[in-house]
Amino acid sequence: MPTFVIVGASLAGATAAATLRSEGFDGRLVLIGEEPLPPYERPPLSKEYLRGEQPLEKAWIRPPEFWAENDVEARFGARVERVDPADRVVVLGDGERIAFDAALIATGCRNRRLAVPGADLPGVLELRTAADADRIKAAAERAQKAVVVGAGFIGSEVAASLRGLGLDVTVVEFMQTPLERVLGLELGRVIEGLHRDHGVELILGEAAERFEGAGRFEALVTTSGRRVEGDFAVVGVGVEPVCDVVRDTDVRVDNGVLVDATLATSVPGIFAAGDVARHDHPVFGPIRVEHFDNALKMGETAGRNMLGRNEVFDDPHWFWSDQYDAQIQMSGFATSWDRIVFRGKVEERSFAAFLLKDGVLRSAFSMNWKFDVRRAMPLIRAMARPDPDRLADPEFDLRTLAPPKETA
C-alpha cells in the first residue's frame, strides 16, 4: 500500500489531502502541520476574525472530524525537520521517520522580519497565524492607537480592521502609495485615498528606522526621524517561502521550491504547491504567488498529479482583498504594463482597470465592480489583445471575446 506524505497542513496541503481521498486514493495518507490547530483559512485573520465578527470555527478548511473520518493521519502540532529525497523519507522533529512513495511540500510562507533596533520589543506584532491574530486582538482591546508598518495587503487590511474597531491608526510605508509594488502608482493612489478618507494617517516614502520603548513598544521612529507613538505596532513587510525541509537536497530551491508546469519538483514523486511553490507558469513564466485561490487550486492539481495525472496548472490567478467597504479583486499577473484602460467611475471607487503590455491583456483589477475581473481571466490566459475601446465600455460583455468553453 503506497504512502503519501504532505508537509504543511494549511490551504494547499489540506486541499491536496482532501482531493487525494475524493479521487479515490486508498493508501496511507499523512498530513503534517506545525500549527496545533486543524487546517484553517487565513483571510479572515485580517478581516472578520480580527474584528471579532467571526469565530475561527467558521474558517476550518474542512470540519475537524473530516480528517479522521477520511482516514487521513493528521499530525497537527508536529514539525517536519527534513524531507530526504534520496532515502525517500520524511523526518519529524521527534525523530520519527515516515517512508513515502510520493510527497507534497506545502510549507507556505513566513513573515519577513525587520532588521532594525527594537523589532523584538513586546508590542511589536505580526500577522500570519490565528495565534498572531489573537495577540493583535488582545492588544487592540486595551489600545487607542496602533502603528502599522507596511501597506501591502496585510498592512492595509489590518489598518482597515483596526479603524473599524475604533482605533487611531498610522501607517508607515516605504513606497509612494499603499500597494504600489503590486498595483503601481496610479491604482495605488486610489487605495491611498480610500485609507485617508477612513481617517488613517499615512506616512509614505519612509521606512522604519527603529522601535522604541521602555520594556515594550511605545513609538516607531522613521528614517526621517519622525516619532510615531502608539500602544502597539503591527509589522506587515512581506513574506518569504519556507523551504527549510528540502534545503541542500536535490529538490531545487530558488525563492521557493521550483516546480514545472505540473507542480513536480526536480525530484520525481515530490511535488510542491501553494505559497511555497515557484511555478513555471505556461502564460506568465516562473512565478510564485501568495494568494488563497492559487493555494486552493494548486492543492487540487497537486493531489491529482500525485496520482499520476500529469495535469498542467495554467490558472490565470485571481485574488481579493476587503478594506472598509471596498471589495478589491485582481486577476492575472503583471509586473509592468504600458497602458491602463478604466471602465466605470474611479472617483466613485466603482471601476475595473485593465493592465496591458504591448496590447496584450496581462491583468485586471477592480474595486466594488462585479464580474469583469473574473471575465477577463480567459482572455488573460489566451494572451488576448482586446480592443481598448471595448474594455472601456461598461456595456460591453467581455465574455463575448472569450473562447466558449472558458467563459466565466
Ligand SMILES: Cc1cc2nc3c(=O)[nH]c(=O)nc-3n(C[C@H](O)[C@H](O)[C@H](O)COP(=O)(O)OP(=O)(O)OC[C@H]3O[C@@H](n4cnc5c(N)ncnc54)[C@H](O)[C@@H]3O)c2cc1C
Ligand atoms: C492574514 C492573512 C490574510 C490573507 N488574506 C487573503 C485574501 O484576502 N485573499 C487572498 O487571496 N489571499 C489572502 N491571504 C493569503 C493566503 O492565506 C495564502 O496564500 C494561503 O494561506 C497559502 O496557503 P499555503 O497552504 O500555501 O501556505 P500557508 O498558509 O503559509 O501554510 C503553510 C503551513 O505549513 C506549515 N509548515 C511550514 N513548515 C513546516 C514544517 N517544517 N513542518 C510542518 N509544518 C510546516 C506552517 O505552519 C503552515 O501552517 C492572506 C494571508 C494572511 C496571512
